[in-house]
Amino acid sequence: MLEVKGLRKEYGGLTAVKGISFNLNPGDIFGFIGSNGAGKTTTIRMIATLLEPTSGTAVLNGADVRKDPMAVRRMIGYMPDFFGLYDDVKVWEYLDFFAAIYQVPVKERPGIIDSVLELTNLTVKRQAFVQSLSRGMQQRLCLARCLVHDPALLLLDEPASGLDPRARAELKELIAELGRMGKIVIVSSHILPELADFCNTVGIIERGELLAFGPVSQIVKDIQPHRVFAAHVLKDPEVAMQTLIQLPSVVDAKLVDGELRIEFVGDIEAQADIVALLVDKGFRLAAFREDSADLEDVFLKLTTGAVN
Numbered sequence: 001m002l003e004v005k006g007l008r009k010e011y012g013g014l015t016a017v018k019g020i021s022f023n024l025n026p027g028d029i030f031g032f033i034g035s036n037g038a039g040k041t042t043t044i045r046m047i048a049t050l051l052e053p054t055s056g057t058a059v060l061n062g063a064d065v066r067k068d069p070m071a072v073r074r075m076i077g078y079m080p081d082f083f084g085l086y087d088d089v090k091v092w093e094y095l096d097f098f099a100a101i102y103q104v105p106v107k108e109r110p111g112i113i114d115s116v117l118e119l120t121n122l123t124v125k126r127q128a129f130v131q132s133l134s135r136g137m138q139q140r141l142c143l144a145r146c147l148v149h150d151p152a153l154l155l156l157d158e159p160a161s162g163l164d165p166r167a168r169a170e171l172k173e174l175i176a177e178l179g180r181m182g183k184i185v186i187v188s189s190h191i192l193p194e195l196a197d198f199c200n201t202v203g204i205i206e207r208g209e210l211l212a213f214g215p216v217s218q219i220v221k222d223i224q225p226h227r228v229f230a231a232h233v234l235k236d237p238e239v240a241m242q243t244l245i246q247l248p249s250v251v252d253a254k255l256v257d258g259e260l261r262i263e264f265v266g267d268i269e270a271q272a273d274i275v276a277l278l279v280d281k282g283f284r285l286a287a288f289r290e291d292s293a294d295l296e297d298v299f300l301k302l303t304t305g306a307v308n
């Protein structure tokens with residue numbers, strides 16, 4: 001497991017990461033969300049042993065990034081936000097080179113290269129030159145390179161940037177597969193909805209502080225404790241609002257853009273009662289639907305958009 005304990009980084013007068021702590025277990029896919037300058041790359045680089053923490057530490061399967069960085073490096077695959085690939089090298093040579101760096105025994109290398117090529121859907125490009133690959137393929141090759149030594153933890157810093165929608169979908173599927181293989185995956189992004197559907201845990205960082213950590217559904221619940229229904233009443237919506245607010249299941253009702261926004265606590269019967277009441281009282285109900293918090297709203301509510 002990965003334990004991040006009070007991790008902190010100061011750059012001169014600026015504190016980029018302000019003592020953050022969290023734990024992740026094998027199979028966890030952690031979406032690390034924050035705006036530009038929030039501290040994602042700094043945190044990831046500290047866990048990757050490439051940047052020394054000012055204080056605090058991270059421990060991966062018992063190995064401490066400060067005391068035993070070499071042991072940590074053998075267990076991680078790090079895909080930086082900007083990476084260069086070597087020119088005039090074929091795809092398989094590139095992977096063979098990294099397998100050699102990680103001291104994968106010569107005999108095992110061909111089999112491992114085959115399987116990472118297959119996993120990243122690059123088998124047909126085995127003999128291609130690295131510079132001839134498209135951006136999305138290069139991204140996948142970089143990920144393949146991170147896998148040759150079968151790491152326990154993958155650190156992927158904005159792996160989806162610059163990819164088209166299809167390539168993004170493929171990348172998500174690949175990351176989900178890594179989770180099923182029992183790896184811990186940390187994947188950073190600016191965009192919460194982009195990660196929400198395939199991460200089991202998300203963390204929202206702003207100005208070096210972890211504002212929220214946990215399953216997406218829990219974070220949404222914390223931000224919006226009640227369910228919300230939207231009702232479109234054609235005539236006299238204010239009167240309808242006053243009527244609804246009498247109900248014990250209605251915590252609050254507001255008019256937003258001509259629609260009723262009903263904050264609701266209750267069961268399915270109470271939910272049906274709302275519709276029945278509106279119809280019984282003669283309101284012309286054109287639409288009634290659940291309006292759950294948009295993930296982008298959650299992100300915007302949590303963060304103030306302030307940067308360092």
Ligand SMILES: Nc1ncnc2c1ncn2[C@@H]1O[C@H](COP(=O)(O)OP(=O)(O)OP(=O)(O)O)[C@@H](O)[C@H]1O
Binds near residue numbers: 014016038040081
């Ligand atoms: N080497 C450095 N020296 C000084 N300040 C730095 C250094 N690296 C990062 N910073 C500052 O630390 C803060 C966090 O930067 P970081 O790169 O970790 O953010 P990020 O969340 O990865 O942002 P982005 O989404 O733009 O990649 C920023 O204010 C940045 O300017």
Ligand SMILES: [Mg+2]
Binds near residue numbers: 042
């Ligand atoms: Mg970054």
